[in-house]
Every structure is written in C-alpha cells, then in structure tokens.
Amino acid sequence: MPTTKRGGVVLSEQRPPSRTRKLVTRLVLLLFVAGLAVAGVVGARGLVTNFGSPRCQATAAGASVDFDPSQTAYAATIEAVAEKRGLPARAATIAIATAIQESKLRNLKYGDRDSVGLFQQRPSQGWGTVDQILDPVYATNKFYDALVKVDGYEHMRITEIAQEVQKSAYPEAYADHETEGRLLASTLSGHSPEGMGCRLDDATSGDPAALKSALSKELGVKATVSGRTLTVAAVSQRAAWSAGAYAVAKASVHGATSVQVGTREWTRTRNSSGWEWHDAKKQRGTANTVTVTFAP
Structure with missing residues (x-):
C-alpha cells in the first residue's frame, strides 16, 4: 500500500496526476472551449438569419447584395420606370447607383441646401416642386429625362454621367455603387431569374x-x-x-x-x-x- 513521506496511507485521489492524465485533461478543456466558440458563431449566425432585421437580397452572376425592404422597394420603382419607358438595362443601373449614392435609396425630405428625394434633386435647379420630387415615380422620370439627353450615356463611365446629370461635386463616389446598381437592375428586370x-x-x-x-x-x-x-x-x-x-x-x-x-x-x-x-x-x-x- 503506498504511503506518504510520513508513513500515512495515500488515497488514489491524493496521488499527483500523471503527465498523460494532465495532457488528456488539457485536451478535453481545449475541445470544450472550441465547442463553445463554434456554438457561439453558429448561434450568432442563426440570430442574424432568423431574427435579424428584414432584408432583401439581389443575386446575379454569383454575387449578392442586400438592402432593407424599403430600399429595395424604391430600387424596384426605379427599374420599373426604366422598363416602362423602354430604356436599356444600363439606364436602370445608372439610376439605382445614383440613388444609392445620393440618398442611400431613401426618399429623403431633406438634403444639401434644398435637395430632396431619392436623387436629391433641387427645386431651385428646375427639377420640380418639393412635393413633385418626393413622388418617387416623378423623380425617377425626371432623372431619366435628363439621362437620355446625354449622348452615348450607355457607354460612358458612371462618373462621367453623374457629372452630366447630377452636376455632382464628387462624381467618383458614384463608381462605388455601380456593382450594387447592376445587381439590383439585373434581378429586378428579369435578366437574372430567381435573383430577388x-x-x-x-x-x-x-x-x-x-x-x-x-x-x-x-x-x-x-x-x-x-x-x-x-x-x-x-x-x-x-x-x-x-x-x-x-x-x-x-x-x-x-x-x-x-x-x-x-x-x-x-x-x-x-x-x-x-x-x-x-x-x-x-x-x-x-x-x-x-x-x-x-x-x-
């Protein structure tokens, strides 16, 4: 029977753990912590997927972009008006990208100086009255009225078009949203079935x-x-x-x-x-x- 240095009996639970036992214990602890981390990530994804705010997603050519339902509904209006007017898909891409840059696809009642609406059009520059510009269909038609006057717009860079139509001080910023505009226009126009x-x-x-x-x-x-x-x-x-x-x-x-x-x-x-x-x-x-x- 094992004894202590003082000659007493050593119980099994009093024996110092072996090196193997220590390694096993550490491995078990590591696996447990890793399991908690994975569960946390999966749980967080589940919360976002099932309990996050409502979202809409446009998918085309293997890429996706998502917006909230209100933004997506305005994008649908912009594309629909282009479709009704018989304009090429490029027109809707340009218009949606412009609205993302100007208002984040929100029908704003305020803006820089007297700018309002989806495209931040200004009554003082002849776009219409405040009430007219705050009508998304009216505002979109006015945008397209100006766009189609730009000769060769279908083949121009969006930064050049922004300067021509919007008279923007920061035309390069429009290029940041061209992909988003293209994905929304492609799905909403039916060119990418099942994309919305x-x-x-x-x-x-x-x-x-x-x-x-x-x-x-x-x-x-x-x-x-x-x-x-x-x-x-x-x-x-x-x-x-x-x-x-x-x-x-x-x-x-x-x-x-x-x-x-x-x-x-x-x-x-x-x-x-x-x-x-x-x-x-x-x-x-x-x-x-x-x-x-x-x-x-």
Whole structure:
C-alpha cells in the first residue's frame, strides 16, 4: 500500500496526476472551449438569419447584395420606370447607383441646401416642386429625362454621367455603387431569374388592388385580381420574371405572401429561405404567368 513521506496511507485521489492524465485533461478543456466558440458563431449566425432585421437580397452572376425592404422597394420603382419607358438595362443601373449614392435609396425630405428625394434633386435647379420630387415615380422620370439627353450615356463611365446629370461635386463616389446598381437592375428586370428574394416578417394584411395599380403605373403591366390573388399574363419569360421580382421587392409594401413565376415560387418567411425560390406545389398558367397571393 503506498504511503506518504510520513508513513500515512495515500488515497488514489491524493496521488499527483500523471503527465498523460494532465495532457488528456488539457485536451478535453481545449475541445470544450472550441465547442463553445463554434456554438457561439453558429448561434450568432442563426440570430442574424432568423431574427435579424428584414432584408432583401439581389443575386446575379454569383454575387449578392442586400438592402432593407424599403430600399429595395424604391430600387424596384426605379427599374420599373426604366422598363416602362423602354430604356436599356444600363439606364436602370445608372439610376439605382445614383440613388444609392445620393440618398442611400431613401426618399429623403431633406438634403444639401434644398435637395430632396431619392436623387436629391433641387427645386431651385428646375427639377420640380418639393412635393413633385418626393413622388418617387416623378423623380425617377425626371432623372431619366435628363439621362437620355446625354449622348452615348450607355457607354460612358458612371462618373462621367453623374457629372452630366447630377452636376455632382464628387462624381467618383458614384463608381462605388455601380456593382450594387447592376445587381439590383439585373434581378429586378428579369435578366437574372430567381435573383430577388426577401426575408420578411409575417404580413398582417394584403392589398392586391394596390399592387395592381403600382404594376400599371410603374412597370406598365396589366394584372387581374380575384379575391386574394393577383395574376399577370406576361408577354415573355423575362417580362414574367421582371413582374415577379417587382412583386417580391414590393411584398413588404403590399402584403404579398407568395409569388409564383411559372413553376417556381417565392414564399414569404422570416428565415434565410426567404432569399430563395423553390418548386411550386402546382402549375398555374404558363411559364409566363405570374401569380401573387396576399394575406387576408
């Protein structure tokens, strides 16, 4: 029986731990701490994904950009007006990038000197009255009116265009937002199908008549409403994806709960699957049919 230096009995728990035992203990502790760190990261991601603020995401050519639902809804208006006017995709890219630089895609009632609105247009420089400029459709049309007067704008650098149209003191700043403008324009115009998704809170009410009116006013698209369902019979598949992306981008405004284009569907949800499209449960119309359902 082992004894202490004083001849007493040494119990097993009193024996000094062996070197192997110390290493094992340290390894266990390290694994435990690492596990806590991984759990923290995963938990934080889960909080952002499932409980963070509502966001919309535009994805095209392997790249993504996200904005809050209000910003995305204004971007949808800017692209829709370009589509209705028959302008090239480049026009919407320029306009959206400009609005990001000027107002961060906010319809501001203030700005430098008398500047207001999405594009920070100034009544004193002939853009219109304050009330007119604060109408996003009016302001966007005025921007395009000025843009199309710039000869060859489709092939110019956005910094050059900003100087021509906005008379900006800092034209180089516009280049910082060109990629964001391009991604939003590509998805909202239907050139990148399934590229627009929004992670949103549950809708408390829906207004299909309001979306029908907005589609006509902004995008130039006719829709029919039956109960809580709105339907668009688009002239082409790209036009269908344009109307579908518009409906998703405006879902926070009009209370849409799902948007279906052909056999693909976006469903309103709070988690990250709201950024994605999935197979629809049933076919509704043709590949060019857009079907939007609303909360009661």
